Amino acid sequence: MGATETPAAVRPGRKKKRNPFEGKGRARLARLISEAENSSDRAREIVNSVLHRTGRAHVIGVTGPPGCGKSTLIERLALQLRKEGSGGGKTVGIIAIDPSSASSGGAFMGNRVRMREASRDRGIFIRSMASRASPGGIPRAACDAIKIMDAAGADCIIIETVGAGQTQTDISRTVHTTVVVVQPESGDIIQAMKAGLMEIGDIIVVNKSDLAGADRTATSLRHMLETGHYGSWVPRVVKVTATSGKGVAELARSIEEHRRHLEASGELAQRERTMALNEVEKIIEEEMRKELARKMEKIKVQKDIESMVARKVSSHDVAKKLMMRAAGKCRKKR
Ligand SMILES: Nc1nc2c(ncn2[C@@H]2O[C@H](COP(=O)(O)OP(=O)(O)OP(=O)(O)O)[C@@H](O)[C@H]2O)c(=O)[nH]1
Numbered sequence: 107m108g109a110t111e112t113p114a115a116v117r118p119g120r121k122k123k124r125n126p127f128e129g130k131g132r133a134r135l136a137r138l139i140s141e142a143e144n145s146s147d148r149a150r151e152i153v154n155s156v157l158h159r160t161g162r163a164h165v166i167g168v169t170g171p172p173g174c175g176k177s178t179l180i181e182r183l184a185l186q187l188r189k190e191g192s193g194g195g196k197t198v199g200i201i202a203i204d205p206s207s208a209s210s211g212g213a214f215m216g217n218r219v220r221m222r223e224a225s226r227d228r229g230i231f232i233r234s235m236a237s238r239a240s241p242g243g244i245p246r247a248a249c250d251a252i253k254i255m256d257a258a259g260a261d262c263i264i265i266e267t268v269g270a271g272q273t274q275t276d277i278s279r280t281v282h283t284t285v286v287v288v289q290p291e292s293g294d295i296i297q298a299m300k301a302g303l304m305e306i307g308d309i310i311v312v313n314k315s316d317l318a319g320a321d322r323t324a325t326s327l328r329h330m331l332e333t334g335h336y337g338s339w340v341p342r343v344v345k346v347t348a349t350s351g352k353g354v355a356e357l358a359r360s361i362e363e364h365r366r367h368l369e370a371s372g373e374l375a376q377r378e379r380t381m382a383l384n385e386v387e388k389i390i391e392e393e394m395r396k397e398l399a400r401k402m403e404k405i406k407v408q409k410d411i412e413s414m415v416a417r418k419v420s421s422h423d424v425a426k427k428l429m430m431r432a433a434g435k436c437r438k439k440r
């Protein structure tokens with residue numbers, strides 16, 4: 107395919123609703139996402155060419171502490187969504203962000219392994235992606251993948267964040283609906299509160315409800331939410347057992363209700379603005395990081411590092427000096 111050619115999966119003018127993840131569309135989608143991931147210039151071309159076809163998909167983020175059951179839950183949710191909607195069920199794109207491997211820079215693909223059943227469904231498209239150096243854990247390429255899947259015709263796009271346990275608020279600026287997952291009586295709630303997760307959750311899932319303490323956990327979460335200050339949408343608490351699928355239909359209903367609430371209240375437009383700004387910031391961050399790395403390669407740092415090791419100068423002063431040099435300010439000053 108040529109550099110600027112629009113993929114068939116996203117070509118306008120098709121009347122009949124069809125599955126964008128079937129046949130050649132699937133391979134093309136995978137290739138476009140890889141190209142966008144590998145090159146920001148190519149990402150720009152692709153996103154520009156599909157932009158007029160975007161804006162229809164419901165983008166859902168799933169976050170929570172490590173091992174709380176995010177991947178298992180997403181698989182179940184995707185399979186549930188396949189049973190809903192007209193014309194053969196909803197089509198679902200999944201972006202599973204994995205921690206980057208220190209040596210290869212690639213993804214461990216750990217999340218995808220948990221989604222075997224979903225990966226056999228032709229109406230579900232799963233993409234693993236490395237978190238890379240993205241400060242908030244969601245790489246720029248994930249935003250591009252959302253656009254590409256949306257343009258292809260995905261009804262829902264679900265993103266799994268890295269279960270790092272640290273602040274994961276980046277996700278809420280990337281999606282329409284944020285689902286926060288916790289386990290019963292595991293200390294997850296306290297952890298999640300510390301990480302600011304409770305504030306970003308539109309829906310809180312108490313997963314592993316087959317384990318003891320699920321009712322207590324759900325009740326205390328509901329009490330907590332009652333005393334909080336929210337707008338017109340008070341976060342829902344849903345008990346789920348992802349392994350058996352119990353509660354997943356209710357979760358899908360809550361997600362749909364949240365979408366309808368966003369539309370009816372006008373909040374959707376506000377979220378879209380936040381998502382747009384977030385996307386731009388991610389691209390600028392990535393470009394500036396690359397530009398800085400390119401400049402730093404040309405700058406001789408050895409002498410300054412030696413001075414630091416000899417305790418003659420602080421890291422702050424060296425950093426300041428190098429940044430000035432990188433920006434070309436030293437020369438201008440003279
Ligand atoms: N008992 C029980 N176990 C569950 C449930 N859901 C998931 N698990 C188990 O919890 C473990 C972790 O599940 P994952 O889906 O990999 O959790 P995760 O949050 O995606 O994990 P990371 O991506 O590594 O953070 C697995 O052994 C699952 O089988 C559940 O509803 N009940």
Ligand SMILES: [Mg+2]
Nearest residue numbers: 176177216217
């Ligand atoms: Mg996972």
